[in-house]
Amino acid sequence: MFKALLKKQLIELSSFIILDRKTGKKRTTGKSVMYILLYLVLFFTIGFTFYGMGATLAEVAVSFDLDWFYFAFAGIITLMLGVFGDVFNTYSTVYRPKDNDLLLSMPIKPSMILTVRMFSVYLIGLLYEAAVMIPMSIAYWMNAEITPLRIILPILFLFILNFLVISITCVLGWIVAIVANKLKNKAIVTSVMTVGFIAIIYFLSYQMQNLAYTLSENIQGISSSIQTSVYPLYVMGKGVSGDIPFFLLFTLFCVLIAAITLYVMSRSFIKLATTSHSEKKNKYKEQTTKQNSIQNALVKKELLKFRSSSAYLLNSGLSLFILPVLGIVAVVMKSTINTTLGQAYAELPALQNAMPVIITAAVCLTAGMDTIAAPSVSLEGKNLWILKSMPIPTYEILLAKQQPHVILNSIASAVASILLGIAFNFDLPIIIFMIVCTSVFNMVTAKICILLGLKFAILSWTMEAIAIKQNIGTMLALFAALVLTLIIGGAYFAVMNKLTVNIYLIIVIAVLVLAARLLDRVIKTKGVALFNAL
Amino acid sequence: MLKIEHLTKSYGEKKAVDDLSLHINQGEIYGFIGHNGAGKTTTLKCIAGIQPFDQGDIFINGHSIKTDPTECKRSLAYIPDNPDLYDFMTGIQFLNFVADIFQVSVTDRKDRIKKYADVFSLTDDLNQSVASYSHGMKQKLAIISALIHNPVVIVMDEPFVGLDPKAAHSLKLIMREICDNGGAIFFSTHVLEVAEKLCDKISIIKQGKLIKYGTMEEVKGDTSLEDVFLELES
Incomplete structure (x- = not known):
């Protein structure tokens, strides 16, 4: 009996290698x-x-x-x-x-x-x-x-x-x-x-x-x-x-x-x-409700889902915790940072000009680790019938799935940008450009996440973690955000003698807005088709 | 009200629904019976706009589900065979979410939630999370959410599974009330006695093809629906 139990446990243990969790079939x-x-x-x-x-x-x-x-x-x-x-x-x-x-x-x-x-x-x-x-x-x-x-x-x-x-x-x-x-x-x-x-x-x-x-x-x-x-x-x-x-x-x-x-x-x-998971019974009493717009209702639903799952929060939204902490630590260590930077600037004056771009790229890199939108389609799982049977244009659904990613990451990025701007003694316009740049960056990553999430959607999961962690779409979205950040940070060094930081950041914002619009078009056509085919 | 024209849906080589045509008129409760895997759920999912199909078309209130799915879904409600609802919401949050999507006014949703939650004895549990609900409670919640926007056409897949006798009785009364008020209901069931008592018309599907349909009298004649069904299945 012990042998049979042990065999079962070992099969279970090795299933993550032997079994494909998407299909349940043997690899x-x-x-x-x-x-x-x-x-x-x-x-x-x-x-x-x-x-x-x-x-x-x-x-x-x-x-x-x-x-x-x-x-x-x-x-x-x-x-x-x-x-x-x-x-x-x-x-x-x-x-x-x-x-x-x-x-x-x-x-x-x-x-x-x-x-x-x-x-x-x-x-x-x-x-x-x-x-x-x-x-x-x-x-x-x-x-x-x-x-x-x-x-x-x-x-x-x-x-x-x-x-x-x-x-x-x-x-x-x-x-x-x-x-x-x-x-x-x-x-x-x-x-x-x-x-x-x-x-x-x-x-x-x-x-x-x-x-x-x-x-x-x-x-x-x-x-x-x-x-x-x-x-x-x-x-x-x-x-x-x-x-x-x-x-x-x-x-x-x-x-x-x-x-x-x-x-x-x-x-x-x-x-x-x-031990049962029964929750304390809280008897319903009629409450005041207000009517939400369709888009608001969908966004609220996505936010509710996000905050209800620790696996989702931790794997797709860890930077929401990290970004503000990063900013606070920078403000606390402001004097040390400036002393160190003062010495570095003396040896490498160009670094002083590049610093706002480096910090913007750092915020983008951290925010890019958040892939809230990527698993959101897969997470519908068996509940997908609800959205599909509702009178909502598919594009609206996909738009709502991007919102928590954009809103939450942009708030965290803005907090980090302000605090880092203070710690690094940046001018107000630079801080504003940083906030706008990181927000548009989050819009672009949200759209990349949703497209990749649709392309590699896993709906037949048995554990939520499979839809969140073992999703190629999420991994590719992480990679795309990394590449995008490297381009934002790296391209500056190629043009730093010709452009000021302000102009460079304006160009980055303009390019990101353009990329967001292009990706939006892809979502409206291919993204919608992918969702309808699920 | 609900017109299915030459509906065909395949899964790979296998035809799940094969050239199925059916008209459901205003005021009709139309039963849909067949053995497991006959193509009932696929047909119902195609009507609800959940499943794309290969050939044919479906019209709800004159709108095609292919070309105007949003308009079709506005007047339709769908209750699946397995009520997989949002576990992360409470019952009332789910109902308000559905009401928001269908843009039901605050007054109307309050009235309907109160009416149907009382009928199905779910009022006290609306503050509980859906995750804590039993299968029957989830089924009740799915039914209430389907009724919250006062749909004209209701498509139900095995609606009585999991319901207690009182709730099942209440659902039958509600179904009749909706049809008497000008609605139409198309539902699948394995409980032939219920179908026999409740339906105005009945259709039998076998291997994706409609093999018999019409009024209850036309289909069963002098025998019982069970006899007809078993004879056709043999």
């Missing part, structure tokens, strides 16, 4: 191999970053005979990435799988179902952690004297640390499940929580880098203070660097924590797995 071997290669490229790209970070630190740590500190540092980063990567997987695998009812109705012990699910969580966690720990171990081996123990222990550590990771993700996944059940504006709160979580991870990573720098300055002082104040970290680092008793102690700690977690969860698994 060809060639396509599956392509997907594996794609994931390997991603794995190596992430790994290369951590190798770079590890190489710098390993050299210093090994030279000061503080190998334990290196592994403490590597362990913390591995733990953070493992938890971050695996927490939502834990939530969906352990707390919200679709087949809980089916399995619970079968003669299988709940603890067995949980164990199999935890195994799946363990494997995914291992993948995330390997992306950090393997390159950081290689970086260590390149700098330290290699012994069999120094090779075996970091690899073993990866498997042992994972017990701690899954214990933490189970607790966090449980919190996510409770929050998801209780909250009214789930999507927004989940998105804010995720962005906050990313910010914390970045902050901690930043602090880690600072720590590495400080280490080289005052290595013995720092290490002794860590040894005394964060003793578990010392035990972990010391163990992986070759101290067997410490390694065993750390192993015992991780296994014990995992065993307690598994025990507690298996005791309450049925309750956890069958």
